[in-house]
Amino acid sequence: MDRPVRIAFLSEHASPAALLGGVDAGGQNVYVDEVSRNLARRGYIVDVFTRRDNPTAPEIIDWARGVRIVHLPAGPTQPLLKDELWPYMPEFRDAFLRFMLREDLRYDLLHGNFWMSGWVAAELSQRLHIPSVQIFHAMGKTKKKYQQEVDTSPDDRIQVEMEVIRTVDRLIAQCPGEYHELVDDYGADPERVITIPSAVNTRVFRPVAREEARRRIGLAQDEFVIVYIGRVIPRKDPRNIVRALARLQSWAESVECTRKIRLLIVGGETVEPDPQATPEIGELASLARELGVLEQVLFVGKRSQDTLRYYYSAGNVAVTTPWYEPFGLTPLEAMACGRPVIGSAVGGITSTIVDSETGFLVPPRDPEQLATQLYQFLMEPALTEQMGQAARLRVEQEYTWPIVAMRTASLYETLLATRTKQARKYGVKGKHGTIRNEAEQLTGQGERFAG
Template sequence: MQRIAMISEHASPLASVGSVDSGGQNVYVAHLARQLGKSGYLVDVFTRRDKALLPDVVAFAPNVRVVHVPAGPAVFVPKEQLLSFMPAFGDSMVDFMRRDAIGYDVLHANFFMSGVAAMRAREVLDIPLVMTFHALGKVRRLHQGSADGFPDNRFEIEDELVRHADRVVAECPQDLDDLATLYGGDPERIDIVPCGFDEEEFAPLDRAEARRALDWDADVFTVLQLGRLVPRKGIDNVIRAIGHLRRDFRIPARLYVVGGNAEQPSVEATPEIGRLQGVADEAGVSDCVTFVGRRRRSQLCHFYSASDVFVTTPWYEPFGITPVEAMACGVPVVGADVGGIRSTVVDGETGYLVPPHAPEALADRLARLAGDRALARRMGAAGLQRAHANYTWMSVARTMEQVYARVMRAERPARRVAA
């Protein structure tokens, strides 16, 4: 049985998705590891110990364990402040591998800081490295400017990882293009492997029943925004679009925003809610924008299925799992024409693509769907078909297995990355 060491320094598969620093990467690591385990691989997920009482090793799924690695204080630390702990993370991971006499066939690092730790293990133990970035520092800086809290040496580290990892995984065509143009990555050494959705978690439910379960109005045109509540997700753009929808198109829409750092929405737990409430007040829609709070993944299918349309308009999105989950629930998606959303949402077929900072354009597309429910149903059905054809975790894992097979067959010289 082949053994995979999956490294995810800040994104544990055990974390509550939707809270601070917990989002798509957590979902990706959890589901890819679980699916690989189902396929017979032995998978250890190495993540930083952020609580003192966490056990060293946790059984997560059949053939899958989570290993809590000591590196820095055993408390939550924002991911932007974790880089200095990565050498210790790498050394502790090597110690674990040596102590347990476990031979790994592949190291799969997720995010650039995991790459730093993984390279230390690669140098000492001569294990091939597959690198998935999930987000690229140079692209993030272009979109966020001074709001980007990561240090500048992230760029140098990513440059070296692109050059020296045995294979690099891009999550979509735009990701591959960014790796090639901004980092000089060799397309021959880059594989495209998307993210996916869990067929047991996400499937269409009857809309009327889903709305009754959530105590939503049965007839109001309802828009859903779901995910982490951070500025780059563009939720303010969605709120302003609801204002245009009501004023310019006379459509009494309602917006539900699911996500945050606690189940009960509050500014204290999730400061971004305060900013967004201010946006809603300015747009004159505070009466029809509801902040729901964080919800368990087992509950999300009801929110997707109860909605007339799912909207996500971030400035930057390396892939974006939520549009795929919405499509898997048979819901049309209106998404920003950026990153991975550009490849998952087919404009005019499974929904619409719009510019990321254009609430008027977003309102126009929402008005089309509100005015033509048959069109919305056709788009939802097309999205459901597309999700199953391209984005199940089983198909994602099968593609990743091919990447692992390539690196295990290839010869590899020793390499070093900056720390």
């Protein structure tokens, strides 16, 4: 190809520009941001398409060299929960087509993120004869299994996921567990599923001396600090950590350990912790009060990515014990900051944490076992340092975004080369004029998959 490859990233609810820690801002935002930036460093041109949820936001943001964020109109121009967005996906698709036509652009490949953008990518891929890659970030069947009645996904979700899996050219799984979900639960062709683990930015997330980090965020130097960073929602189960804190405090008192124990909770919908905006903060405060540990819990609120290393580094140990986690980036962030992690043995966490080497894996919803591992770190400071160093080394060797971009680029190139051979052999449509004609015909149709 005599020009740079142009990629359309579709991410309807997760923009790279969103501040993390909110109810629908998390790992997908990071993935889209980091993969697009690192692909651009490899010579690709990437446009990230996300839904306009702010009337004052510009249509196009020059986000990084080779990367733009494009806000497409789809539904009300205001924040909505992601589970409310499904009815607006035909509008999102058509807005993409109008933008492509207006700018006279040809995209060489579509990269869908999450099931709704996956539907858009599958539709466009079939109609415009553009190859497509899909990463789900979370699967509907698994979410329903773990969340049951609290799962707010639209009724169409699983059927749409099945259709997307049958339609797109390649599927990315972030860990072995997700590979098996796609193949075993959804019947995906194993030859079309590629496992590419997600990663962490090791320049942003790096070790900071604990003393310096604590001075910066205003913590006492002699405390034993447990850090939770992430979305403050029931599925992430920070209540489990509060319950473990109460047990840990009781055990410490029984052996006359006078060291103060602190739990740092970073995340929420607002910079200042607000139980109205983030109801789970109120639930956690009530639980901590009931268990007699409220004074030991510090709610920090939402923080930008470039300051989170100070919060991780201020801790002795990071904890994340969700009931369900497709991959989980926060364990990698903590590990990159040189801190051991205690994580629940679910989803991708089982592949990132090496049990008894970079931290510990514990059953979800088991505060007793979590408290047991916290107690071990409290009583064995040398173990904390040893595991923290091993954690950083593991990230450097296995989980960096340049590695992810290299593997993703290899997938793209293989797929594009295959499509080019097919086009030459069978005369598959692909000329710019043909794509433009079909885009013009499709615009405004508002079609959906059955269901």
